[in-house]
Amino acid sequence: MLSFLLSLLQFIYLQPLFSSPICRRGLTRTTIPEETTNNGRLEGKIIHYRIAHYSRKELHQNMDEMKLKEYVDNALRKAIKLWEDVINVQFIELPHTKANIEVIFTTFYHGDEYPFDGKGNELAHTFYPNDIIWHGQIHIDDSEPWGPSGRNLNWVMAHEVGHALGLVHINDDESLMTSHYQGFQQAIPKLHPCDIVAIQSLYGWFVL
Template identity: 40%
Template sequence: MFDIYNIYVKFVSKWNKKRLTYAVLNQNKQLKGRTNSILAQAVRYWGAASGLSFRRVGRKSKRDMAIRFAPKAHGDGYPFDGRGGVLAHAFFPQDGRIHFDADERWTDKSKWGINLKIVAVHEFGHALGLDHTTDIRAVMYPFYQGYNPKFRLGADDIRGIQFLYGKNKK
């Protein structure tokens, strides 16, 4: 039997290496110093499902991906719209920019506000080369579904990342 998957992989680009670095250029003030640990949790989802590994480097270091919180027009041609609406966006490889709307109410482990970890997992997916999917169970579905304390990647997410980078051999 032939199984049709919702593979949503962008074929235009992927990283040509499996060890990637990222830098957090500024902190989210609402999360009071937890920004780095939340973003580290987010990249671990993709590393656990694939042959990728990630290392955070300093703001001024050479890096593959750069993360920042910015309001409204922030210089990339894709301005944010304030609270609600567009939460974040990321550019496909080899660009590596990941931006979060600074006007959102970012939260951690709370159903109130916007969960940074879940949105970050989605945006890291784009930065790794994944596009949106039609599978509502996948993190790469194009709409934020709210906080889920049992959050995990969907089967479609895992198939997509493994298609690009292989399985985790650990």
């Protein structure tokens, strides 16, 4: 109980003043404006999600096409379940229809104001629910070597879904919402108590 209360106080009082939800390998300043009060939330008790554009096989020769697609699908489904298990919201996958949360693998200039930089440094960026144009979109840099021998897509996906739901970075390296990329230190991403407090403040408690 004490650790939970400490996490709650940390979430309330130690919100970082980073400027965006872009996630790089280290603690860095970023470019999409990050609000520290209210980034909105996805409305309704049902949230739809999908992969809108998959990773390109030619950029990831270590996996065949089917394994790469399965790897990406599983990463998103695991990320969704992580958050769904603690809030009063149902998530439904809609592979072929526009969704509230959409994941797009892309490179360099890709339509928004924040081009990727190639391999290294920036890994992904996500737009908050209150963004007028791009709300709920997760853009992942396809120049990165995603996979067990490269970048940890499971961790990055879970982190970015948190942003898509409205969460900012949390100033705690044990938090999933830290701005430090954690690599494979967490082979299986998990929520810290402060992550749970933060997401439940937006979407309510999980109800059986």
